[in-house]
Amino acid sequence: MDFELSPEEKAFQKEIREFLDKECNENVVAETLSLQGAGPYSKELLRKMGANRLLAPRWPEEYDGRGMGAMAEAIKVDEINSHHAPFPLDGVEIGNALLISGNEEQKKRFLPGIASGEIDIALGYTEPNAGSDIASIQLRAVEDGDHFVLNGQKIYNSEAHVCEYHWLLTRTDPTAEKKHRGLSMFIVDLKSPGITIRPLITSGGLRTNEVFYEDVHVPRENLVGEKNGGWAVIMSALYGGGGGGGLATGTKNVINTLVKYVLEEKQDADENKWIPEAMADLYVKTHVGELMGVQATAFADLKVTPPYGGGGAVSRLLSGDTRRLLYNTAMQILGPYGQLAKDSKWAPLKGEILREFMDAPRWTIVHGSQEIQKLLIATRGLGLPRK
Amino acid sequence: MDPRLSEEQEILRKSARDFLTDKCPKTLVREMEKDEKGYSPELWKEIADLGWMGLAFPEEYGGGGMSSLDLAILLEEMGRVCFPGPFFSTVICGGLPILDAGSDAQKRKYLPDIISGKTIFTLALTEASGKYDAASVKVKATAENGNYIINGTKLFIPDANVADYILCVARTDDKAKKPEDGITVFIVDAKSQGISTTVLKTIARDKQCEVVFNGVKVPKENILGELNQGWGDVQKIIERAAIAKSCEMLGGMEMVLDMTVAYVKERVQFDVPVGVFQAVQHHCVYMLVEVEGSRATAYEAAWRLSTGRPYSSEAAITKAWVSDAYQRVVALGTQSHGGVSIMEDHDLPLYFRRAKAAELAFGDARFHRKTVARNLGFKV
Ligand SMILES: Cc1cc2nc3c(=O)[nH]c(=O)nc-3n(C[C@H](O)[C@H](O)[C@H](O)COP(=O)(O)OP(=O)(O)OC[C@H]3O[C@@H](n4cnc5c(N)ncnc54)[C@H](O)[C@@H]3O)c2cc1C
Numbered sequence: 001m002d003f004e005l006s007p008e009e010k011a012f013q014k015e016i017r018e019f020l021d022k023e024c025n026e027n028v029v030a031e032t033l034s035l036q037g038a039g040p041y042s043k044e045l046l047r048k049m050g051a052n053r054l055l056a057p058r059w060p061e062e063y064d065g066r067g068m069g070a071m072a073e074a075i076k077v078d079e080i081n082s083h084h085a086p087f088p089l090d091g092v093e094i095g096n097a098l099l100i101s102g103n104e105e106q107k108k109r110f111l112p113g114i115a116s117g118e119i120d121i122a123l124g125y126t127e128p129n130a131g132s133d134i135a136s137i138q139l140r141a142v143e144d145g146d147h148f149v150l151n152g153q154k155i156y157n158s159e160a161h162v163c164e165y166h167w168l169l170t171r172t173d174p175t176a177e178k179k180h181r182g183l184s185m186f187i188v189d190l191k192s193p194g195i196t197i198r199p200l201i202t203s204g205g206l207r208t209n210e211v212f213y214e215d216v217h218v219p220r221e222n223l224v225g226e227k228n229g230g231w232a233v234i235m236s237a238l239y240g241g242g243g244g245g246g247l248a249t250g251t252k253n254v255i256n257t258l259v260k261y262v263l264e265e266k267q268d269a270d271e272n273k274w275i276p277e278a279m280a281d282l283y284v285k286t287h288v289g290e291l292m293g294v295q296a297t298a299f300a301d302l303k304v305t306p307p308y309g310g311g312g313a314v315s316r317l318l319s320g321d322t323r324r325l326l327y328n329t330a331m332q333i334l335g336p337y338g339q340l341a342k343d344s345k346w347a348p349l350k351g352e353i354l355r356e357f358m359d360a361p362r363w364t365i366v367h368g369s370q371e372i373q374k375l376l377i378a379t380r381g382l383g384l385p386r387k
Numbered sequence: 388m389d390p391r392l393s394e395e396q397e398i399l400r401k402s403a404r405d406f407l408t409d410k411c412p413k414t415l416v417r418e419m420e421k422d423e424k425g426y427s428p429e430l431w432k433e434i435a436d437l438g439w440m441g442l443a444f445p446e447e448y449g450g451g452g453m454s455s456l457d458l459a460i461l462l463e464e465m466g467r468v469c470f471p472g473p474f475f476s477t478v479i480c481g482g483l484p485i486l487d488a489g490s491d492a493q494k495r496k497y498l499p500d501i502i503s504g505k506t507i508f509t510l511a512l513t514e515a516s517g518k519y520d521a522a523s524v525k526v527k528a529t530a531e532n533g534n535y536i537i538n539g540t541k542l543f544i545p546d547a548n549v550a551d552y553i554l555c556v557a558r559t560d561d562k563a564k565k566p567e568d569g570i571t572v573f574i575v576d577a578k579s580q581g582i583s584t585t586v587l588k589t590i591a592r593d594k595q596c597e598v599v600f601n602g603v604k605v606p607k608e609n610i611l612g613e614l615n616q617g618w619g620d621v622q623k624i625i626e627r628a629a630i631a632k633s634c635e636m637l638g639g640m641e642m643v644l645d646m647t648v649a650y651v652k653e654r655v656q657f658d659v660p661v662g663v664f665q666a667v668q669h670h671c672v673y674m675l676v677e678v679e680g681s682r683a684t685a686y687e688a689a690w691r692l693s694t695g696r697p698y699s700s701e702a703a704i705t706k707a708w709v710s711d712a713y714q715r716v717v718a719l720g721t722q723s724h725g726g727v728s729i730m731e732d733h734d735l736p737l738y739f740r741r742a743k744a745a746e747l748a749f750g751d752a753r754f755h756r757k758t759v760a761r762n763l764g765f766k767v
Contacts, residue, residue: 371665384671
């Protein structure tokens, strides 16, 4: 048993932390906090990170990675979050799936671009009638000689407006007896004629998109895996990641910032006596969520199933709940000032708490809702019956 | 980062589990709840012979020379079966404090007998306030002709009814400026004149006692650590006991989770096992979150302790989390079982009762969150 990062991981953490301390300037942070997707400053930073091989530490060196484990990926995510650097969210994750499911030509074509920060890929699963139930998507792909013709609609495809490619789940066989058997995965150039991207904005101000496909021609070499074998590819994308989460430096920073605020602004007042214990509770929950996440990541690197099979999903459940609790508590601490947006007179802590409070609900919905996580833990982890 | 136990530790776990499954069935646990002593001397001897008392003590005293992490595994397994008896009092609250703060002579005198299972120890810390802070220590020890005379009442003292020795935390200087100063720990022979012990009737039917010290004479050689400077040692005892208790509680909640998952797979209502219902599945999943969180944090603290890293902060985080977690686990476990699990003869109430007792021991969640708050910078 050991709770410390390895010397190699510590060195990587130091390297990326120092790099971002220096390079993640206020223009980049402003772009990240605007929630509008990676802008020009962010793209420039991503390219610099790529040049320093900081984007895909988990990939083999031949694809500009470092051949490290899931823990290095978790360290990267943690540092990016705590610096408010742009998040090359899906490109690297999709790259992980490509490493498992892609052919040699596809790996050579896409991986170096992702690792160098030149290209990013948006995740294209969700449709208006297919959210948690991914296998019921309808966007149709019809084979036609050396290409496929695509028609249909995706929804909530984040970053599609700033990405170069789309990791797109389509239906190639509408007659398949089981609906997840008739699916195929493509990488689509988002500049292809027939694609229309329209903004959708969350109440927290985050830009995401609807993406419409109208007779879009996609060459056969962009099919990932087998035709009608899309389900296996999606599984490699969902589970090939293997952890990647856990470290909570950003959240602990927020807690410390709040403590400082309370100590400076809210001294002695009797009605604030509840605050220290509430903050301690949040710190405990954050720390425990972090530990579980980090351990799940370590198990993934060791290729060992954790006891009870819970793994990272268990940590995600706790951390998602804790995030909402944190920002709700923070809003209670700020009282009437909490309502003030960042550009308002009197706004505390640069309006950051309000922004996070408004954005917090997303984290218990995206990438598999809390309920879907619970379903997976119950049936796969605890072996509870489905029927 | 490696969350796995070593091969030797897995063997230790397995042999402890096999042994306890065989020798510590629920019938024994229930019998001991009614028993006057509260433990089985035969079982006590057997675990001493297995080297359990001595596990974490150096070999020079007859111990096994293993670590706090190894001890954590044993405590977890004991918690799983609601192990009855003064193991925790003797090892965690008696022997290890002597190893830590005792003189060479004291170590040589007391440790071998603890390790061989010959003597039982306990710690007399809490008093009428029921709190674990220095200000609550009011029992007095006054110097008199090279001895100290102890007067006052200690409350909630586990296993004092069977203890051979009591580590008594007393106030030796009531003019000291801070409540933390002027406290001394004494090793008291439990058979000394002037000690009277009454077993209290508790929720866990463990043997917590009132211990009255009425002019009890203790030679000054029996001071553990330094005169008037005992609070530092006591704090260390509390922190270590908080970690150890958390490990024990982890074992208990694992068992409740296991029992619950097994039951909801079997119990059929509306023609399906009740584990099919998502409401029940979610209960089980949240129990798992509590258990896995407890495992991560209890083992982190035990690992820090056993590798010589600072552990005060982790001890507080752990006991804060685990105290609440065990309550939630028994509540959800009971809810998922339905009526059967609130019958007195069901096993779940054994855990339900112990979860509350363990929550209160060595600081509840609120007590430890206060420490976490202090570590964050609050003045509380
Ligand atoms: C801000 C944002 C960004 C996103 N980015 C992307 C992206 O980049 N690419 C992409 O493809 N998708 C993206 N999504 C979509 C996201 O993955 C889905 O919203 C999510 O999977 C849930 O689907 P849904 O919203 O349709 O809810 P639904 O599936 O309709 O669920 C509604 C409710 O029912 C519950 N539920 C559903 N099924 C079950 C079940 N079997 N058991 C118990 N409860 C169930 C859900 O948990 C939820 O509470 C994004 C979503 C948001 C909000």
